[in-house]
Structures are given as structure tokens and as C-alpha cells.
Amino acid sequence: MAEAVARVRYIRVSPQKARLVADMVRGKEVEQARAILKITTKKSARIIQKLLHSAIANAEQKKQMDISALYIKEIVVEGGPVLMRYKGRAMGRATPIRRRTSHIRMVLAEK
Template sequence: MEVKAVSRYQRISVKKANRVLELIRGKNAKEALNILYFLPKPKHKVPILKTLKSAIANAIYKAGKVKLKEEDLYVKEARVTPGPMLKRWQAGPMGRAMMIRRRTSHIYITVATIEENKKGEE
């Protein structure tokens, strides 16, 4: 079973989010949560941590009567795409104005059951 969670318009640049997503891609869901909890970059990990928790909760809810735990899931896909930029102006030298681009991103995380992964390898 494959379940997705999407977090859109997050105030984190694509580069910074991608560096964090590389750490959890392909990992067990519980292991990925531990990696994010102990990551020393709080601003970068919070939107990704919330999205991962949402994906895990979606999977458990979608399983219904089947008892599914965090240990039974792994991060199948974790990607980030650029969102719209917030354009702000800052005073520059000699009376000029300089544009600051505050970047946003969309975070997509897909979790799947471990049994599904084993079937695909055979």
C-alpha cells in the first residue's frame, strides 16, 4: 500500500529541503523520524517532519482494520519542487532598491509498506 502526503508553500528553499530529504529517502519510517528529530537544523526539519508524520498517519488510517505500525512502513519517495517566490524590497546602495526573493517549496513524501517493497524486488 502506498500513501502520499503533500505540504505546499513551505517557507524553505528547495536546496535546503533537498539536503534534508536525502537523509530520509529509502529509510524505514521510524528511522526517518529519529533522523529528523535529532537533526541540528530546526528550521529546515520542521516542515519535512510534519509532512512525514502526516504520511504515516494517512497510511495507518487508510489501512483500516489491518493493524499497521510505523515499523511496517518505509519512505518510498521524498521530493521537493519549487513554489512561488515572495518578492520583497530592501534598501540598496546609493538610494537604489534591491529585490529579495524569499523562496518557497512544495514537499511530497510517499510511504509504502515493507512487504510491497519485497514483492517488487522478486
């Protein structure tokens, strides 16, 4: 069974927030996932929508797969490097701010 893979790395969205959207589309057919992502009002939904579009293009171009029979077999959100920023506080102190990043991998397969 052929599979098409697409990845996006170093996305400026926390893995926790990206997983909320990833859980909504995992296991769904491609057209159903597109519809869900289109109406979802989260930053990570736009990113996953672009990733889905890329995975579909990979399936069509590299694997010659039938797009109407595709579903999201696997979508994995992992944490990337954390960007450390600091916020000035009272009495000359500073507290760290962690800007989290994500790596997302999507695998499409035919039913």
C-alpha cells in the first residue's frame, strides 16, 4: 500500500495547541478533513491545511495515487526547539518566556 508523506518543521505554534487540531482530522478522509480545517478558527488549522494540501500534491505527483480514496493515516505533532525570551520584571529581575515550536508530519494512504 502506497503512502504519501508531508512534513512541516519549526512552526511557531505550541505542540499542545497544534495537537487539538490534529486530533480533529486524524483518520478522516481527505475531503472531510479539508472541510473541518476550513471552518476551524485556529492558527494551527491554517498550517495543517497547507500541510494537507502538500501531502495531497505529493500523493498525486510522486505516487500516482487516487485522491478520492485518500485518508489521513497518521498525523504526528512533536515539539521543536524552544525559543527563550525574557520579560523585565520589578526590582531588576527578568522572567523567562518560552516560545514553543512544533514539527508536524502527515501520512496519507489509500483506503
